[in-house]
Amino acid sequence: MINSSLKISYTDEKVLLNFLGEFSLYSISSYEQQLDAINYKNIQSIVVNLNEVTFFDTAASIFLNNFFQSLQEKQVSLSVLSQRSDITDTLKLVQEQGIVDEKLPKKREKTFITTVGKITESYYVGFLSFMAFLGELFATKIHYLKSVKHIRFKEIAFEIHENGIRAFGIIALTSFLIGLVVAYQSAFQLKIYGANIFIVDMLGISMLRELAPLITAIVIAGRSGSAFTAQIGAMKITQELDAMRTMGFDPYVFLVMPRIIALMISMPILIFVADIMGVFGGMVVAHIDLEITTELFLERFTEVVAAKHFFIGILKGPFFAFLIASIGIYRGLMVKDDTQSIGYNTTKSVVESIFAVIVCDAIFSILFTNMGI
Amino acid sequence: MSKVIEVKDVKTVFGDNIVHDGLNLTINEGEIYGLLGPSGCGKTTLLREMVMLQKIHAGDIEILGHHLSGIRHKEAQNLRREWGVLFQAGALFSSLTIAENIALPLKEYTKLSSKMIDEIVAFKINIVGLKLKDAHLYPSQISGGMKKKAGLARALAMDPKLLFLDEPTSGLDPISAREFDSLILNLRSLLGLTVVMVSHDLQSIYDTLDKVAIIDNKKIAYEGSLENIKHSQSEFIKTFFGNKYE
Numbered sequence: 001m002i003n004s005s006l007k008i009s010y011t012d013e014k015v016l017l018n019f020l021g022e023f024s025l026y027s028i029s030s031y032e033q034q035l036d037a038i039n040y041k042n043i044q045s046i047v048v049n050l051n052e053v054t055f056f057d058t059a060a061s062i063f064l065n066n067f068f069q070s071l072q073e074k075q076v077s078l079s080v081l082s083q084r085s086d087i088t089d090t091l092k093l094v095q096e097q098g099i100v101d102e103k104l105p106k107k108r109e110k111t112f113i114t115t116v117g118k119i120t121e122s123y124y125v126g127f128l129s130f131m132a133f134l135g136e137l138f139a140t141k142i143h144y145l146k147s148v149k150h151i152r153f154k155e156i157a158f159e160i161h162e163n164g165i166r167a168f169g170i171i172a173l174t175s176f177l178i179g180l181v182v183a184y185q186s187a188f189q190l191k192i193y194g195a196n197i198f199i200v201d202m203l204g205i206s207m208l209r210e211l212a213p214l215i216t217a218i219v220i221a222g223r224s225g226s227a228f229t230a231q232i233g234a235m236k237i238t239q240e241l242d243a244m245r246t247m248g249f250d251p252y253v254f255l256v257m258p259r260i261i262a263l264m265i266s267m268p269i270l271i272f273v274a275d276i277m278g279v280f281g282g283m284v285v286a287h288i289d290l291e292i293t294t295e296l297f298l299e300r301f302t303e304v305v306a307a308k309h310f311f312i313g314i315l316k317g318p319f320f321a322f323l324i325a326s327i328g329i330y331r332g333l334m335v336k337d338d339t340q341s342i343g344y345n346t347t348k349s350v351v352e353s354i355f356a357v358i359v360c361d362a363i364f365s366i367l368f369t370n371m372g373i
Numbered sequence: 374m375s376k377v378i379e380v381k382d383v384k385t386v387f388g389d390n391i392v393h394d395g396l397n398l399t400i401n402e403g404e405i406y407g408l409l410g411p412s413g414c415g416k417t418t419l420l421r422e423m424v425m426l427q428k429i430h431a432g433d434i435e436i437l438g439h440h441l442s443g444i445r446h447k448e449a450q451n452l453r454r455e456w457g458v459l460f461q462a463g464a465l466f467s468s469l470t471i472a473e474n475i476a477l478p479l480k481e482y483t484k485l486s487s488k489m490i491d492e493i494v495a496f497k498i499n500i501v502g503l504k505l506k507d508a509h510l511y512p513s514q515i516s517g518g519m520k521k522k523a524g525l526a527r528a529l530a531m532d533p534k535l536l537f538l539d540e541p542t543s544g545l546d547p548i549s550a551r552e553f554d555s556l557i558l559n560l561r562s563l564l565g566l567t568v569v570m571v572s573h574d575l576q577s578i579y580d581t582l583d584k585v586a587i588i589d590n591k592k593i594a595y596e597g598s599l600e601n602i603k604h605s606q607s608e609f610i611k612t613f614f615g616n617k618y619e
Contacts, residue, residue, distance in 0.1 A: 239464035243524075246424045246537075247478055248453030 006031050013044040023053045023060040035067060040074055050082040061094040133330045137260075140252040155258035156265075163224040163259075164266025168273060170223070175215050175274035179207060179281025187289045196290040200297055203282035204305035208313045212274035214361060216267065217320040221353040225328035228259055229349040232332025233342045241333075260325040268317035275313065308373055316364060320357050327353040377402050377535060377567045378423065382432035385418055392418055394591040396432070405561060405568040405581050410588035411609050416571040417539055419588065423569070424458050424537055425449060437535065454482060456535040457528025461543065463520035465512040471498070471523045472508040478530045497526040500563075502556060518549040522556075529560070536560075538570035542577045554580045575613075 004021035015038060019031075048064070050056070071078050082088050110118070144150050183203055190196055232255060235241050241251050279301070286292040292300075331349035335341045378400040385392040392415040400406045408416040421427040423434055425441060434441040439452050465474050475494045479485060485493070498508055501522045512520060521541065528536060541557070542550035554577050560566055572578055578585070579599065587595040587602075587610055594607035602614055 235467075238467065239460045239462065240466055242421075242426050243458065243460055243464035243466070245426055246453060246456070246458040248450045249477075249481065 006034050008034060008038065013042060015043055015046045016049065017046065018049045018052065020052045022055040023050070024055055024057045025059045028059060028063050032063070040076065043076060045077040045079065046071060048078070048080045050080065050084075050087055053082075053084075053087060056084075056087045056090055058090060058094065061090045064091065065094045129334070130330055133333065134326065136252060137256065137326065140250065140257060144253060144257055150253065152254065152258050155254065156262045159259050159262030160266050163220070163227075163263055164269060167220065167223055167266070167270060171216055171219055171270050171274050172277045174219055175207075175212055175278040176281040178211060178215055179203065179278035180285055181281075182206065182211070182278075183282035183285035184289065187285055191290065196286075196292060197296075197300060199282065199286050199290060199292065200300040201304045203279065203286075204301055205309050207278040207282065208275050208305065209309040210313070210361070210365075212278050213271050213313045213316040213320065214357070215278075216270045216274045216317070217324065217357040217361075218354055220263070220267065220270065220321070221324045221328075221350055221357065224263060225324045225353045226346045226350050228325060228328030229332040229335075229346045230342060232329055233335030233345055236333065236335050237337060237339070237342070256329050259329060260322060263321040263325040264318040267321035268314045271314055271317045275310065312364075312368055312373065316361065319360055319364075323356045323360060324353040327356060375402050376400065377404075377437060378569065379435045380419070380423075380432070381435070383419070383422065383429050383434065384431035385415060385422065385427075386430050391591060393429075393588070396588070396591070396593055398586045398593055398596055400567065400569060400584075402567055403561070403565060404583045405557065405570070407578055407582040407585040408569070408571045408588065409573075409578065409585055409613070410594075414588045415591075416588055420537055420539055420569065420571050424456065425453075454478075454531055455533055456537060457525075457531065457533040458537045459521065459524045459528045459539065459541060461539045462517070463512065463524035465520060465523055465527065467512050470509050470511055471503070471515070471526075474512070474523060475527045475530050478527070482531065493530070497529055500529070500560070501526045502552065518545050518553075521545065521553065525556075529564075532564070534565075534567060536566050536568045538568060538572075540571055540573065542572065542574045547576075550574060550577060551580070553577075557581055 004019075004023060004027040006027075007016075007018040007020065009016045009018070017035075021027075023031075068078055080091075082091075183199060186202055187196075187199060190199055190202075232241075235255075244251050244254060283294060283297050286297055287294060328349045331345040331352070335345050376399050378398075380396060380398045383393050383396040396419070408419060410416050418427060422429050422441075423436065425444075429442065432442075436452065437455055439448055444452070465471070466477070469477065472491075472494050475497050476490050479490045479493060483490075494508070495505060498505055503519060503522050503526065507515065507519065512523070515523070525538075525541075538557070542553050545553060557568060557570075558581055561568060568581075570582075572582075582599060584598055585595070585602070586593050587605070587607060589607050589609045595602060595605040595610060602610060
């Protein structure tokens with residue numbers, strides 16, 4: 001900093017500390033090193049000269065005060081030379097504070113066991129609160145379905161548009177590309193055995209039964225699941241949810257149910273789109289790479305791919321949709337009154353819903369195979 | 374005067390923190406009643422308990438003859454139509470315009486024609502001192518003071534008997550704050566409202582309140598008119614009202 005320095009001069013049993021210029025936050029660290037370097041052997045007293053200090057702040061004052069206390073412990077006598085009242089006042093202020101001063105309470109350090117315990121407890125509580133959410137959801141659902149009047153068609157239509165129709169493009173493109181890639185990779189292998197025509201069996205079954213529903217679910221989890229969390233979380237922060245409750249508008253009826261129902265309706269339709277585009281992608285590769293014409297492809301398709309594969313894929317839709325929507329909304333309702341938690345919960349919502357979808361898919365897979373479908 | 378709200382032995386606990394312990398107060402019809410106290414004493418919590426946003430752990434709150442503990446869904450829904458609540462930042466629905474915000478309860482709860490609803494909305498917009506040309510703006514396009522006025526208009530949409538205000542003048546400039554105070558006084562005399570508010574604004578407290586309850590140390594430290602408040606022993610009251618009555 002601008003011309004600030006400390007001159008230390010030794011005269012037999014005395015040390016003179018001459019502070020020059022600005023004595024502030026910025027100069028403390030270098031002074032500290034200089035003061036630490038003082039050799040206290042045979043030294044009886046220290047003189048601190050502040051007369052040539054141009055600026056003196058509270059940090060400097062705290063620093064000096066600590067230094068004085070350390071001198072006391074070393075039993076070195078001290079005298080301070082200062083004519084300016086503002087400097088002595090600042091020093092006095094810190095000294096008075098020092099008498100009543102309690103140190104900032106230290107954060108309690110957690111042991112490994114408490115950390116594990118806390119995490120386990122938080123998962124347990126999280127699980128319970130999700131169950132409570134589902135319970136309330138079903139209670140509302142019963143109440144909701146009792147009369148047609150309660151069903152909020154306008155909101156449902158709006159959500160279908162937002163989360164279904166507007167997702168057509170991205171779903172179509174993604175599944176087309178996946179169909180293309182899967183076909184291209186398997187075409188390479190099939191050519192070796194001259195089993196070109198089996199591309200149809202492979203692609204048809206894997207796409208309709210597994211890939212299309214999964215891809216749709218993952219895209220929708222990223223697209224709508226995160227949107228639900230952020231929308232509802234923001235509404236919670238701005239107290240819109242509270243306002244709704246005090247006006248007697250149950251958020252479960254107005255916000256939660258329309259979103260869940262809309263997604264459960266949209267999802268099978270989106271999976272249907274994904275089926276078409278995925279198979280189309282495969283067809284393009286078959287045509288270019290394996291010289292299977294469109295007619296041949298479609299003829300083989302109707303022969304070998306049973307309708308059940310298609311229906312199983314579509315059937316998964318509402319289940320995936322329910323998982324994605326309910327997790328997204330639950331995470332939105334879990335948002336606390338700070339902006340950080342929107343980000344945290346949105347991330348959680350997407351990760352958890354994709355995970356839930358995959359677990360659900362695995363269960364379906366085992367179930368259907370054992371049932372012989 | 375008949376009582377509108379009665380709070381009996383209310384206890385509220387957050388984790389290890391006891392907020393209220395045996396809290397009692399009575400609010401009569403036509404009063405403008407203030408809940409005051411140091412920050413963190415649970416004024417807003419009490420307000421939230423009154424409007425059923427938060428459950429109490431013990432005791433009972435009676436509002437307009439309904440007991441809130443163990444209230445049935447249907448009864449609660451009916452009760453909710455009889456009050457209006459203004460939140461600190463307005464809490465307008467951000468996807469709706471001001472006019473749609475005010476019209477929402479009317480659309481949901483009544484079978485009024487849309488022409489009639491428009492007229493009611495225009496009336497409410499006028500009564501709170503907003504301009505009709507702003508009716509079609511969204512909450513994000515208007516100032517904080519306007520949001521509060523719009524929130525008040527929405528709270529008044531169903532002509533409630535009871536109005537809850539959570540720090541109505543906080544965040545407003547002094548002129549708008551005084552305007553808001555006189556608006557509340559006017560509405561009370563026009564519509565015969567009972568108003569319950571949480572406030573920190575001394576000027577607003579002196580200008581509007583008929584009766585205050587001071588929550589300090591988990592209980593009511595003082596309940597009554599502002600004139601008698603200097604006799605109270607609470608530390609908070611001495612520091613908060615000290616200068617005025619010295």
